[in-house]
Amino acid sequence: MSVDIYWRIHMEGDQPSLRRRGGSRGGFADLPGALAPGVRDGAPDGYSHVDYMAEVARAAEDSGFVGGLLPSFPHTDDPWAAAATLARETRSYRFMIAFQPGFLHPVQAARMTATLQRATGGRVVYNVISGGGGPAQLWWGDRIDHDDRYARTSEFLDVLKGVWHGSHTHHGRFYQVENAGLPEELAGQPFPEIFFSGSSPAAIAAAGRHADHYLSWLEPYPALAEKFDLVRAHSDTPPKFAVRVDVLARETEEEAWDELRRGWAARVPRDSGGESGSGDSVGVRRSRSFLASAGGDLRDLEVSPNIWGGFGELRDGPAFGLVGDYHQVAERLDELIGLGVDALILAGVPHLEEAHRVGTHVLPLLKGRS
Amino acid sequence: MARFNVTLPTRSAARPVLPGFVTDVRPARSDPAGPAGRAAELAGLSGALVPFDPEGQESLVLAAGVLRDSRHLRVIAEFPPGIATPVYLAKFSASLQRFSADRLGWRLAVDLDPAVARAQGDFLSGADRYARAEEFLTVAKGVWQGDFEYRGRFYQVAGGGFAAPLSGRVFPTVYLGGTSPEALELSARHADVHVFSPQDDLETLTERLPGPAYGLRLPVLAREDDDEALAAARRTGFTGLTGCYAAVAAAIGEYADRGVSEFFLEAGPRPEETYRLGEHLLPLLKESTHVG
Numbered sequence: 001m002s003v004d005i006y007w008r009i010h011m012e013g014d015q016p017s018l019r020r021r022g023g024s025r026g027g028f029a030d031l032p033g034a035l036a037p038g039v040r041d042g043a044p045d046g047y048s049h050v051d052y053m054a055e056v057a058r059a060a061e062d063s064g065f066v067g068g069l070l071p072s073f074p075h076t077d078d079p080w081a082a083a084a085t086l087a088r089e090t091r092s093y094r095f096m097i098a099f100q101p102g103f104l105h106p107v108q109a110a111r112m113t114a115t116l117q118r119a120t121g122g123r124v125v126y127n128v129i130s131g132g133g134g135p136a137q138l139w140w141g142d143r144i145d146h147d148d149r150y151a152r153t154s155e156f157l158d159v160l161k162g163v164w165h166g167s168h169t170h171h172g173r174f175y176q177v178e179n180a181g182l183p184e185e186l187a188g189q190p191f192p193e194i195f196f197s198g199s200s201p202a203a204i205a206a207a208g209r210h211a212d213h214y215l216s217w218l219e220p221y222p223a224l225a226e227k228f229d230l231v232r233a234h235s236d237t238p239p240k241f242a243v244r245v246d247v248l249a250r251e252t253e254e255e256a257w258d259e260l261r262r263g264w265a266a267r268v269p270r271d272s273g274g275e276s277g278s279g280d281s282v283g284v285r286r287s288r289s290f291l292a293s294a295g296g297d298l299r300d301l302e303v304s305p306n307i308w309g310g311f312g313e314l315r316d317g318p319a320f321g322l323v324g325d326y327h328q329v330a331e332r333l334d335e336l337i338g339l340g341v342d343a344l345i346l347a348g349v350p351h352l353e354e355a356h357r358v359g360t361h362v363l364p365l366l367k368g369r370s
Numbered sequence: 371m372a373r374f375n376v377t378l379p380t381r382s383a384a385r386p387v388l389p390g391f392v393t394d395v396r397p398a399r400s401d402p403a404g405p406a407g408r409a410a411e412l413a414g415l416s417g418a419l420v421p422f423d424p425e426g427q428e429s430l431v432l433a434a435g436v437l438r439d440s441r442h443l444r445v446i447a448e449f450p451p452g453i454a455t456p457v458y459l460a461k462f463s464a465s466l467q468r469f470s471a472d473r474l475g476w477r478l479a480v481d482l483d484p485a486v487a488r489a490q491g492d493f494l495s496g497a498d499r500y501a502r503a504e505e506f507l508t509v510a511k512g513v514w515q516g517d518f519e520y521r522g523r524f525y526q527v528a529g530g531g532f533a534a535p536l537s538g539r540v541f542p543t544v545y546l547g548g549t550s551p552e553a554l555e556l557s558a559r560h561a562d563v564h565v566f567s568p569q570d571d572l573e574t575l576t577e578r579l580p581g582p583a584y585g586l587r588l589p590v591l592a593r594e595d596d597d598e599a600l601a602a603a604r605r606t607g608f609t610g611l612t613g614c615y616a617a618v619a620a621a622i623g624e625y626a627d628r629g630v631s632e633f634f635l636e637a638g639p640r641p642e643e644t645y646r647l648g649e650h651l652l653p654l655l656k657e658s659t660h661v662g
Contacts (some may be wrong), residue, residue, distance in 0.1 A: 013535070019521040026535075027468060027535050028534075028535050029544075041371070046471070048468050048469050048470075048471070049468055049469065049486050049535075050465075050468070050469040051440075075533050075534075075535075075536060076533070076536075077465040077468065077469075077536075078462045078464075079431075080462060080463050081434060081462045081463075081465035081466050081469070082431075082465065082469075084430070084431040084434030084435060085434045085435070085437070085438045085466070085469050086438070087434075087435060088399075088401065088425075088435060088438075088439075089438075102455070103455050103457070103458035104454045104458065105452065105453050105454060105490065105491045105492075106451070106491070107453070107489070107490050107491045108428070108454055108490070108491075108634040110428065111427075111428040112428045112431050114427075114428070115427040115428040115432065116431055118399065118400040118427065119400065119401065119431070119435065120399065120401060121397070121398050121399050135528065135529055138526065138527060138528035138529060138530070139457075139527070139530050140457050140530075141455045141456065141457035141458075141509065141513075141520075141525055141526060141527040141530065142455065142459065143526055150387070159491075171530055175491060176488075176491060176493055177488065177489065177490075177491040177637075178485075178488035178489060178493075179488070179490070180488075180489045180490070180491065181487050183424065183426065184425075185380075185381045185382065185425060185426050186427060186428075201633040257415075292404070321555035352578055
């Protein structure tokens, strides 16, 4: 068996460390020390966020990762645009593009994907997300109800696959096409692997039909194991499992916790993280209720050795991540693999330096499923 | 100050088959627009159009690659409005504007052949297509500007609008075309540039459409002398503006005098045609049309 390990690309800009919240990389801040764009001789230097993203992609590729997740949020750069821009700048890197089916017509999604497959030699991977629903969806101009989202996602993927594999006619609830298909120029490309996210029962049911990988944020391991069992119970052919994990790994355990302690002391409590958004996502509710139940000390948020639930306070994104020395973090990752996980999406701040660090010091220690 | 654009290919050229004993290390990847785009950049053209081609590769993805590969070239992606929501395409484009220093343009393909449209999942027909295109551009520009609410026939947005860092970029230059009353009405509201074809009655149409700048699609085949140009036209079955560089430049200069400020020169997909334009035709045009 082999495990695919991805390294996330920030679409929200990057911060120099977890010690102080706030982006300086990727045009998200007009601060001294900001870069991509930076300031040279008093004027913008002509670089943009995508130049830094390209560095992170190259760093991930060189450090042993198979590719990266390009996540999607309202106020950050778009993953399709970034993947199309960077398609020719890496050799083996897989672009895991996060998208909500409602925004693109499935024929267009098929055409964009096949064009990217031709540009990259077949390195597109999908992270299909169905959105948080609620007011956030109307920001996107999407009128869909929460419970219809997964029905639409299923129909979207049916049409997309139909178009991909030949001439397709479909008159459904959300989509209609007549004699749709890919032209010879785009036909015959490999269909992307699908990573499917969503914690609600409707999501889990849809995952059972469409997912190659069921993707979850990191949660305490018993909760994760329970979730995987639920997905298995809802699938004729169970998907593989993937977990998106923040890691803070250092030479020594003390060094790792000290890094967090500095960020913790300087934290500014916020209503919600950018990655969590304001929708009615079940995953987001779980993270929030956990944080509210904790006291004031950062080690109170260590639910089991090396699994810490305070990351959402130090940067946008999910609550849980791994903290420890290189060996401890590798052991925890091995335990995830032991739970049946076949793909990991790791992340760390800043994404560039941490890609090198984790690739150099943690990945070589992994033992896999024993 | 006229602008000169070329049209980029969207389909891969057939690969020559090498004899079996010749070591073949050609990569499997395909980049149909790339060489012509780089040629346009180096040859000093103002921009390049990536057309919507149902039989070819997808134009927005190709446009992103050409933008990444150039510093000056303005890249215009053509697409039908039915392919995605206006909020999504605005957001996609805001990223490309950030990545490219605001060099992206949009050409909307509103008047599709009905069978092609249905194969793209679009069953709207007749004047409704222009009504939707109108809403599409209103919504895209609305969210681009900031706080935005909208409830129309085709689209709805609540609590919308881009914030930093996506906000504050230049909205893609909007190119529209067509000669029907609906097309001209849409252009009056939304076009930066209305693009005509050589057979259109420019005088009458521009009188009815006073707002936007005027563009012209123009097939050209220019060579050192008329004989060479005519011979090349015969060989390739080319129809369009044919002649020596000076004659072609003079004809283009006449269009410029009639108010056309942006040209989509269709000179064949191969980079050598684009180099020819840059080395021999553009210098003459710079004299006759005061191109910048």
